[in-house]
Amino acid sequence: MRRxxxxxxxxxxxxxxxxxxxxxxxxxxxxxxxAQQDEESPLGREVLSQLIENxxxxxxxxxxxxxxxxxxxxxxxIGQETHIIGGDLYxxxxxxxxxxxxxxxxxxxxxxxPFSARINTGDNTPPVIHTEIVPSDQLKITLMAxxxxxxxxxxxxxLKPSDGRQGIIDLVVRTIDEAGGxxxxxxxxxxxxxxxxxxxxxxxxxxxxxPVAKPSPDPEASELEKEILSRINxxxxxxxxxxxxxxxxxxxxxxxxxxxxxxxxxxxxxxxxARHKEITL
Amino acid sequence: xxxNFYITSPIEAEVIEKLTVGTRVLFSGVIYTARDAxxxxxxxxxxxxxxxxFDLNGQALYYMGPSPAAPDQVxxxxxxxxxxxxxxxxxRLIADGIRAMIGxxxxxxxVKEAIKKYKAVYFTTIGGAGALLAKSIRQVEVIAYExxxxxxxxxxxxxxxxxxxxxxxxxxxxxxxxKARYQRRK
Numbered sequence: 001m002r003r004x005x006x007x008x009x010x011x012x013x014x015x016x017x018x019x020x021x022x023x024x025x026x027x028x029x030x031x032x033x034x035a036q037q038d039e040e041s042p043l044g045r046e047v048l049s050q051l052i053e054n055x056x057x058x059x060x061x062x063x064x065x066x067x068x069x070x071x072x073x074x075x076x077x078i079g080q081e082t083h084i085i086g087g088d089l090y091x092x093x094x095x096x097x098x099x100x101x102x103x104x105x106x107x108x109x110x111x112x113x114p115f116s117a118r119i120n121t122g123d124n125t126p127p128v129i130h131t132e133i134v135p136s137d138q139l140k141i142t143l144m145a146x147x148x149x150x151x152x153x154x155x156x157x158x159l160k161p162s163d164g165r166q167g168i169i170d171l172v173v174r175t176i177d178e179a180g181g182x183x184x185x186x187x188x189x190x191x192x193x194x195x196x197x198x199x200x201x202x203x204x205x206x207x208x209x210x211p212v213a214k215p216s217p218d219p220e221a222s223e224l225e226k227e228i229l230s231r232i233n234x235x236x237x238x239x240x241x242x243x244x245x246x247x248x249x250x251x252x253x254x255x256x257x258x259x260x261x262x263x264x265x266x267x268x269x270x271x272x273x274a275r276h277k278e279i280t281l
Numbered sequence: 282x283x284x285n286f287y288i289t290s291p292i293e294a295e296v297i298e299k300l301t302v303g304t305r306v307l308f309s310g311v312i313y314t315a316r317d318a319x320x321x322x323x324x325x326x327x328x329x330x331x332x333x334x335f336d337l338n339g340q341a342l343y344y345m346g347p348s349p350a351a352p353d354q355v356x357x358x359x360x361x362x363x364x365x366x367x368x369x370x371x372x373r374l375i376a377d378g379i380r381a382m383i384g385x386x387x388x389x390x391x392v393k394e395a396i397k398k399y400k401a402v403y404f405t406t407i408g409g410a411g412a413l414l415a416k417s418i419r420q421v422e423v424i425a426y427e428x429x430x431x432x433x434x435x436x437x438x439x440x441x442x443x444x445x446x447x448x449x450x451x452x453x454x455x456x457x458x459x460k461a462r463y464q465r466r467k
Binding site: 041043062105109181182273 | 303318345346347348349350351354357358359360362363365385386387405407408409410411412413415416429430431432445455456458459460461462463464465466
């Protein structure tokens with residue numbers, strides 16, 4: 001049994017909040033640079049170069065990449081051989097988020113009551129926490145700073161089994177088409193296919209953590225990813241919706257078994273400012 | 282496409298007539314920030330006949346809630362939020378004097394109609410480039426609704442703040458035009 005201090009978790013989470021908001025991942029930057037090569041629209045190419053410049057400024061000056069520093073979505077992979085000591089795990093994660101957002105001068109965007117008072121909680125808590133128990137003696141923490149511009153354009157559909165593969169493609173393409181420039185394309189499109197309603201959306205969100213444009217190891221899923229990406233980029237929406245040939249950088253699909261009566265499909269959208277960082281304790 | 286059309290905010294009516302979709306502008310002067318909660322309060326104040334925190338006449342609104350400024354900064358990251366959430370309030374604010382809006386993403390038919398009717402203009406700027414856009418902001422002053430935190434109304438003094446005309450008085454739309462040009466039909 002390995003012991004991990006709650007105070008170590010607080011500091012780690014606080015660091016991740018800041019790193020995620022200041023440093024765009026190398027994979028995202030590489031995908032933006034590739035998009036700059038491939039984009040047909042001159043205005044689209046210019047937008048992409050400004051996004052690359054924005055990432056440089058953010059990293060050098062510790063200015064958040066985007067003023068929307070996101071909901072802190074935290075994925076915990078807890079090794080079954082670990083023992084958290086000196087405090088409550090969830091409280092430690094929450095304290096880490098509060099500390100990170102205040103230390104880093106990150107925007108606090110969470111309101112306490114969603115449909116009436118909507119008063120800002122003041123420290124970007126509570127985070128959204130997902131936990132998984134894994135066979136190890138480590139704790140892996142992944143923090144995603146998820147902006148709401150893209151999150152708001154997400155969708156869940158409980159398709160009929162007869163809708164099949166084509167039904168999935170049509171749903172995803174329609175979702176992106178209707179979203180237009182709102183979710184800040186070029187996008188990373190996370191798909192969760194199968195499971196139940198809530199599991200499909202969680203798969204879609206986790207799909208966004210995959211290195212950008214790394215295909216699914218499942219050949220059928222990776223074929224589907226390719227076809228959907230091509231259909232999305234035929235839409236013409238382009239960077240920020242100004243028109244162009246690159247509306248999405250990648251489609252990541254996660255697939256799991258489902259009920260004989262169901263075909264759940266979740267679409268979770270990620271803007272070009274795809275911010276997540278991880279640490280293993 | 283005209284490059285680097287320099288404009289001073291508040292914008293004169295004659296200038297608005299010259300702005301057509303796709304025109305790239307660099308703003309200098311005063312713009313006011315307002316996003317969801319501030320829009321709600323402004324329209325409530327108009328409904329009640331209360332005094333507004335600033336005279337809307339001819340002014341520009343930027344849909345933006347910044348990240349906090351560090352001690353050595355004028356402002357934190359300061360890019361646009363999604364404009365369509367403001368659509369429900371915008372025709373009313375245009376009718377009461379607002380003449381320019383800056384945000385990201387497309388607008389509703391009612392907003393486009395109000396833009397034509399009252400000779401206003403909607404600009405888009407670069408969503409997700411908040412660090413870059415912060416460089417054009419020279420001065421920041423909280424003028425109303427301080428309790429809203431990042432959603433308070435700020436008076437910004439900007440210099441060469443970049444934007445693109447997205448909806449003009451002639452009824453054209455940057456997003457529709459761009460999409461039509463690059464769409465590949467199967």
